[in-house]
Amino acid sequence: MAAKAAQVPRLALKDISKRFPGVVANDRVSFAVPAGAIHALLGENGAGKSTLVKIIYGVQAADDGQIVFDGQPVRIGSPREARALGIGMVFQHFSLFEAMTVLENIALGMDNPPPRRELEARVRAVLESYGLALDPHRHVHTLSVGERQRIEIVRALLQNPSLLIMDEPTSVLTPQEVEQLFTTLRRLADEGCSILYISHKLHEIKALCQSATIMRGGKVVASCDPRDESARSMAELMIGGSLKDLSDKTDCTYGEARFVVNALSAPGEPPFGTSLKDVSFSVRSGEIFGIAGVAGNGQNELLAVLSGERQAGVSGSLTLDGEELVHASVGARRRAGLASAPEERNGHAAVPGMTLAENALLSARNRMGLSSGGLIRSRAAKNYAAKVIEAFSVKATGPGAAAGSLSGGNLQKYVMGREIMQNPSVLVVSQPTWGVDAGAAGFIRQAMIDLVAKGACVVVVSQDLDELLELCDRLAVINEGRLSEPMDVKGISIERVGLLMGGIHGASPEGDAPIRPAAKAFAAEISA
Amino acid sequence: MNFDLLVAILMTIAGAATPLLIAGLGELVVEKSGVLNLGVEGMMLIGAVTGFAVATTTGYPVIGLVAAMLAAAAAALIFAFLVLTLMANQVATGLALTIFGTGVSALIGAPFVGITTPTLGLLFPHALTDTPLLRLIFGHSPLVYFSLILTVAVFWFLNRTRAGLILRAVGESDSAAHAIGYPVLLVRYLAVLFGGAMAGLAGCYYSLVLTPMWAERLTAGRGWIAIALVVFASWRPGRMLAGAYLFGLVITMELQAKAAGFNILAPEFLAALPYIATIVVLAVISAAKRGGTNAPACLGKPFRATA
Incomplete structure (x- = not known):
């Protein structure tokens, strides 16, 4: 029985269709994400990925088709219902409130937030364990894109989701932070959480995901195991044509x-x-x-x-x-x-x-x-x-x-x-x-x-x-x-660049060499 | 200046400030949810006339008070339906609501002109108001105490409760609130209804407490001052209290100056003083504030639930 339950996919989509005036955003999309798997959803802008994940997260309703979650056909009418099922989402366009603090934003994203102090303690614990730098009391409008994204990630992680949807999560992280995020995601997956991972960074998908669904023009055009594909072959599946190389820059043409x-x-x-x-x-x-x-x-x-x-x-x-x-x-x-x-x-x-x-x-x-x-x-x-x-x-x-x-x-x-x-x-x-x-x-x-x-x-x-x-x-x-x-x-040396980047937000003392000591501390943190 | 006079002046200030405070706090909550309701004056008039009519007919001012809140909330519901469901322009609809309220209150109030009504009594027994000092503490209308409690309650609601957080979130970014799964329109409906009820209460303060009578345009534009006070208070209840009493002072100055036979300035100027003060204060506030004014980001924008 238990073994059988493990075979039931966490999420299965069956013939999901969604039409907008003039466009078919999703045309009979079907795929499944097994429990504990990291599944990539690939496609160009406008391929229908965003609409699809909005349907899964209950922001939009599908015109046709069925969502099966843990073997049960479900109707997800709102993000609240999605969260109740255990679906968490990190949006590409953040749903954040500019004039409010990080903590207030996180509280708003939860259905039953604990009292303020307890929430702050939990947020700090999550920030710490996932190595994310963020001050819970800062107002969102003072934060950069990268910092805003961290709010979304923390918000989703606090809910202990069993399916986490991540829309382009790594575009603003350092290589070390990406590696840390991947460690986190793999840990989540090992704990049984499924992850639906949307990214354009194909080598990341190769490194992270066990399966991938590729969409083009609202339809599923292919599915593959990213570990067996090259970044190029996946990109070509995505755009439905061959990819042009960047022309080589000729050397030594620099002037004054x-x-x-x-x-x-x-x-x-x-x-x-x-x-x-x-x-x-x-x-x-x-x-x-x-x-x-x-x-x-x-x-x-x-x-x-x-x-x-x-x-x-x-x-x-x-x-x-x-x-x-x-x-x-x-x-x-x-x-x-x-x-x-x-x-x-x-x-x-x-x-x-x-x-x-x-x-x-x-x-x-x-x-x-x-x-x-x-x-x-x-x-x-x-x-x-x-x-x-x-x-x-x-x-x-x-x-x-x-x-x-x-x-x-x-x-x-x-x-x-x-x-x-x-x-x-x-x-x-x-x-x-x-x-x-x-x-x-x-x-x-x-x-x-x-x-x-x-x-x-x-x-x-x-x-x-x-x-x-x-x-x-x-x-x-x-x-x-x-x-x-x-x-x-x-x-x-990518490592060196990463360390220079990573020294940031640490307690870098004002001095002659402001970057190095903090970078070293960061390096120590990683190796620890 | 003797102490009695000072107490009398302070009591007048509280009396003048209270309706501004009540209506202003109502509008503050409405605006915090992202809706701009410029119909406060109209809803106050509807409240004033309904309160007066019901109190006169039934003989119970308290029933009048409740009726005033219900009637003004009903007017607010029309506004909410137009701007939230039908997505009409909020500024134009608010102005229309004021015109509507002015007209309908004059119509309903026509048979009541020149009649007196049982007024809302004091909250504390007369024994407690023997000396001027005691009078200053215990001698106010119940609505004065209510307005002070309301200030604290609104502050607490907005800053300490989850419902208040959601209301601010809806006013800050309706699309983000919708994306997370909050019922944007429902929150706004409730806020507008609350604002209406408070405007109605403030309105019948004029007809049942301040001047127990009905006359056309009884509230004399005070609804507009309440709206300006929201900006003055930069959407903060504590500052709303300070602002309302500041305007109470200005209004009292006008009355006292007239009573004292002060005639260096034209009486029209004195009558205009609260409105001039509104303009000056708003200008100073805007000049003093660099950057964010704490205004809700979605104030006055219609929300269509799509994506």
Whole structure:
């Protein structure tokens, strides 16, 4: 009997269908996740994964089909019912309340939270045992993406789920943290918890998952054992075609140092922002320079200071081809050839309620002549937007589509295209491929490589170390607002980079060598 | 200034502040849930006239009080149905509710103009109000004590209870609250009903306590001050108490100045003082606050349960 029970899958989906006006998001999707298994759900953006997990978690109702949980057909009408069954979920787009504290957010995600103090003790215990750094009393709006994600993870883990759905959980963690998360997930799986793992990082899926279901266009197109597949073969199953390689960058095409940042300092936004301390680096023509680091270590501040969004209290110098820009406005910087794209595409890089043409106007009006004498040249804006859509194969109905109607990956392609097609001398971007599927990510990376091939330089701020290693010529690690020495990516030690990243949030003493002692402590923690 | 006069002034301040406090706390809860109900003035008038009519007809002011709350809550229910279920524009609907309340209260109240009514008595026996000091402590209408308890209760509810946490969550991010599985619309319905009941109570404070009579537009725009007080208080009940008494002071100054024959400034200016103070205070608050104002992020946005 017991042996038989073990054979019953934890979760079985039978012919799940969901239609939205104009699209079939899920078309008779069936697969099963055994108890204690880590099962990958793979697919490009828009393949229907998100809809499917929303159905499993009770956020949306399926039009057709059946969910069987632990052998029992169930009807999951709400996330509360899902949690009651033992289904936990870590969302890709966090369901967090900005003006509330971490603890309040966690309490809101639980059905029967214990009293405040007890909850705090339990949260601290979970944070400790899974090695996640987070202050339960901070307000969410002061947290970085990575820290926010930790709230979601803790929230789900506190419920002792028997099925945990994870939507892109590792995109903002250091290699050590990813390894720790995997250890945690494997431990959970050993304890009998099933995990439905959604990720674009195929080598992670290879390392973690025992089975995978691949979706395309709302249908299950394949299932496989990721350990027997190559990352490439899975990517090709996902996109339903062959994957293009990034063109090799030819060596030794670097020119002069064009973009030089020297001793740049800026106070953090009170009360919780990270101060930038004495940041220096230079980027040569034809070079892609990476800035790695765990979320919340000054990346947003650095981007804001480089783009010109933040001017108050900034000291140091920032030159492009010898021209001093540290006190120049955003517009002046753009005219000088310094383009930038921030991390948050919806609401920061683009205005969701405005059309793509209007969004083109926002950052490209001067360089592309989209306005003259204070008047908008609508046709030019439309043409430029259309050019971007065409060149970056953005899936949109046209320049008149609202930015908010695009999927995350498509909007990111559009934003990147909007900046790159202005032919900037320097492009500063943050998280250029966050939450973007493999095909689109490759495309965006290739576009950056093509840009530097024309003699421009690119600064990429990213928490995705693999991306930086694939893309960059040199990289440095940002840690509590300080930038490490740049390192050549060729022959770089991933361990060393990871340790530089991981020293963060520790009790790093102010001093001459702020990174190393904390990094050592972190290393000791891992080996312990 | 003798002590008696001071006590009299303090009592007047409490009297003027109480309806602002009650209506303001109601609106504060409504706004914390993410709904902007600009119909406070209308609901206060409906409460005022219903309370007066029922108290006069039955002879029991307490029944009038309950009827006032029910009637104003019923008006709030119409508002809630329009803005929450039908997703009408909250600002326009709130304004319409005020116009509706003004009109309907004048209609219902027409037969009651010029009549007096049994008023709501004091809470404590007269023996306790012999000296001025005792009067200051025990000599208020029950609603004054109620408003103070309500302040503490609303603070406690919002900050210490789970239901309050959920209500704030719904006002902060309706979509996230929905994603977690909270009934956004239900929470908002309940908040709006509570706000309506409190506005009704505040309204009948005018017709059953302050001036035991009915006249058209009896509340004279105080509902608008209550709404402004919510912003003034930056959505915090404690500050709402301070704000209401500050405005009580301003209103009392106007009355006292008139009574004392103070005629350096035009009486119209004095009458306008509370409203001018509202504008000044809001401007100062906005200038003093850099960054977050503690306003609920979803205030006034309609919520459609889809994704």
